[in-house]
Amino acid sequence: MSLGRPNGWASEPALPAGAAAALPAPETAREWLAAMVLIRRFEERAGEMYARAKIGGFLHLSIGEEATIVGSERALRDSDYLVSTYRSHGDALARGTPPERVMAELFGKRDGCSKGHGGSMHMFDAERRFMGGYGIVGGNLPIAAGIALACDQRRGADADEPGPANASSPSEPGPANASSPSKPGPAGASGEGAHDEVTLCTFGDGASNQGTFGETLNLAALWRLPVVFMVVNNQFGMGTSLSRHSAVTDLQRKGESLGVPGMRCDGMDILDTHRVVSEALERVREERRPLLIEAVTYRFRGHSMADPEDYRSKEEVAQWRERDPIPAFSDLLEREGALTKEQREQIDLDAVRQVDAAVEFAESSPFPDPDMLYEDVYVVDEQVHGHYHGSPQVVG
Numbered sequence: 170m171s172l173g174r175p176n177g178w179a180s181e182p183a184l185p186a187g188a189a190a191a192l193p194a195p196e197t198a199r200e201w202l203a204a205m206v207l208i209r210r211f212e213e214r215a216g217e218m219y220a221r222a223k224i225g226g227f228l229h230l231s232i233g234e235e236a237t238i239v240g241s242e243r244a245l246r247d248s249d250y251l252v253s254t255y256r257s258h259g260d261a262l263a264r265g266t267p268p269e270r271v272m273a274e275l276f277g278k279r280d281g282c283s284k285g286h287g288g289s290m291h292m293f294d295a296e297r298r299f300m301g302g303y304g305i306v307g308g309n310l311p312i313a314a315g316i317a318l319a320c321d322q323r324r325g326a327d328a329d330e331p332g333p334a335n336a337s338s339p340s341e342p343g344p345a346n347a348s349s350p351s352k353p354g355p356a357g358a359s360g361e362g363a364h365d366e367v368t369l370c371t372f373g374d375g376a377s378n379q380g381t382f383g384e385t386l387n388l389a390a391l392w393r394l395p396v397v398f399m400v401v402n403n404q405f406g407m408g409t410s411l412s413r414h415s416a417v418t419d420l421q422r423k424g425e426s427l428g429v430p431g432m433r434c435d436g437m438d439i440l441d442t443h444r445v446v447s448e449a450l451e452r453v454r455e456e457r458r459p460l461l462i463e464a465v466t467y468r469f470r471g472h473s474m475a476d477p478e479d480y481r482s483k484e485e486v487a488q489w490r491e492r493d494p495i496p497a498f499s500d501l502l503e504r505e506g507a508l509t510k511e512q513r514e515q516i517d518l519d520a521v522r523q524v525d526a527a528v529e530f531a532e533s534s535p536f537p538d539p540d541m542l543y544e545d546v547y548v549v550d551e552q553v554h555g556h557y558h559g560s561p562q563v564v565g
Contacts, residue, residue: 190438190440190441190443190444191440192440192501192502192505192507195502195506195507195508198502198507198508199502199507199508199512199516201239201240201243201439201498202495202498202499202502202508202513202516203516203519203520204235204239204243204262204263205235205236205238205239205439205494205495205498206495206516206517206520207262207268207520207523207524208231208235208238208239208258208259208262208263209232209235209495209520210517210520210521210523210524211258211259211262211268211271211272211520211523211524211527212230212231212232212258212259212470213232214272214524214527214528215228215230215258215272215275216228216230216470216474218272218275218276218528219474220474223276223531223532224275224276224277224288224289225277225288226288226289226290227255227289227290227474227475228275228289228474229255229256229289229290229472229474230256230258230468230470230474231256231258231259231468232468232469232470233403233466233467233468233469233470233489233490233493233494234256234259234401234403234436234466234467234468235259235439235494235495236436236437236438236439236442236466236494236495236498237401237436237437237442237464237466238259238260238263239259239263239439240434240436240438240439240440240441240442240443240446241369241371241399241442241443241446241464242260242263242264243263243443244443244446244447244450245367245369245450246366246367247297247298248298248366249298249366249367249368249369249450250298250300250313250316250317250320250366250367250368250369251264251298251299251300251368251369251371252300252301252303252309252312252313252316252368252369252370252371253292253299253301253302253303253309253371254302254303254306254309254371254372254373254376254401255289255290255302255303255304256373257290257292257301257302258271258275258289258292260292260299260302260371261282261292261294261299261302264294264297264298264299265294265297266282266292266294266297266299267527268523268524268526268527269526269527269530269531270282270294271292271527272524272527272528272530272531273285273527273530273531273534274287274288274289274292275288275289275531276531276532276534277536277537278531278534278535278536278537279534279535279536279537279538279541280530280531280534280535281531281534282294283302284537284541284544284545285536285537286537286541286544286545287302290302290303290304291303291304300312300313300316306372306373306375306376306379307372307376307379307380307381307382308381309370309372310370310372310376310379310381310382310385310386310398311381311384311385313368313370313385313396313398314368314370314385314388314389314394314396316368316396317367317368317389317394317395317396317459318392318394320364320366320367320368320395321392321393321394321395321457323364324364324365327364365395365454366395367395367396367397367450367453367454368395368396368397369396369397369399369446369450370396370397370398370399371399371400371401372398372399372400372401373400373401373402373403373406374400374401374402374403374404374405374406374411374414374415374420375405375406375407375409375414376400376406377400377415377420377423378406378414378415382423383427385398386398386424386427386428386429386459386461387427387428389429389459390424390427390428390429390458390459391428393457393458393459394457394458394459395453395454395457395458395459396453396459397446397449397450397453397459397460397461397462398424398429398459398460398461398462399446399461399462399463399464400420400421400423400461400462400463400464401436401464401466402420402436402463402464402465402466403466403467403468404467405468405472405480405481407472408472408478408479408480409480410480410481419463420463421433421461421462421463423461424459424461429459429460429461430460430461431460431461431462431463432445432448432449432460432461432462432463433445433462433463433464433465434446434462434463434464434465435464435465436464436465436466437465437466437467437489437492437493437494437497438494438497439494439498440498442464445462446462449462467489467492469486469489469490469493499513
């Protein structure tokens with residue numbers, strides 16, 4: 170199946186052969202569509218609020234990438250972990266964080282999902298196992314590996330087997346016992362086991378050039394960690410095109426020399442994204458070894474709201490907009506009888522209402538008190554009043 174890249178782009182290999190992704194049940198398909206529409210309307214409003222100076226700092230929108238976000242998230246279990254980048258509003262929404270909390274965080278308000286401390290680039294929702302939002306390019310990769318390592322250690326402890334702690338010995342390559350497919354977790358590796366969680370770590374194509382990419386994939390392969398790395402290839406590292414920033418443009422192959430096999434999905438197609446990510450998660454869950462997915466997609470807006478976009482033409486953006494994942498999926502559902510025109514309109518109206526309510530909530534939420542400045546940070550200076558994260562210990 171062709172990725173359908175616009176004319177003028179370097180040709181890409183076809184997607185791996187396999188059965189075409191089938192539509193889920195109509196109710197499920199409509200929920201997927203509603204999730205994508207909510208992200209689109211939310212991001213559009215966030216851009217408006219930024220222009221009105223309601224949102225400070227940087228703002229990175231994921232308009233155009235909704236199929237990649239929702240398709241991958243809907244493949245996760247509730248018990249799995251998701252680690253994202255600074256372009257994370259859509260990930261938080263897809264994981265189930267209320268739009269009000271996400272918008273309040275953008276506004277820097279106390280009722281935001283990170284208490285107003287993080288803003289656009291640092292969304293976080295531990296209850297839903299959405300572990301952030303990170304502002305450093307590639308900085309989330311080792312964190313995702315650490316989460317996967319913790320999951321493997323808990324799994325090994327429950328099975329009364331040595332966990333990855335043995336990997337600290339130079340003679341031990343990693344938790345071989347915990348990673349063996351013949352040794353399932355407490356409730357079976359293919360079931361809802363107590364500790365058979367998988368971590369999904371998303372990052373941009375530019376991050377695949379960072380040192381943390383090679384270091385993390387090497388350790389993940391060495392220790393056979395249950396993590397799926399997904400490079401969201403939206404064709405640009407900030408304002409630099411893929412062919413100008415990466416010697417290897419077939420990004421699914423970038424982990425092969427490190428022992429991490431690759432896969433590719435059409436990130437503009439929610440069905441194909443869900444199919445490939447589901448397969449990867451299942452393989453990682455059973456085999457206890459990492460995989461890399463390249464999701465080929467495109468962002469319709471700039472790298473951030475401050476991006477003049479002088480590195481690409483309007484014609485190029487227009488070509489990619491012809492593959493907009495939301496109308497494409499909506500049209501498919503209508504053709505298959507899973508969506509009526511009335512339902513399609515109602516989904517959009519519901520999304521707009523949710524976003525309206527989110528803005529109203531953010532507007533009315535108070536700013537954090539000055540005394541909260543040192544909360545949830547590590548304070549080591551006795552002259553500074555504050556407390557350690559998770560501890561009532563007061564310093565100063």
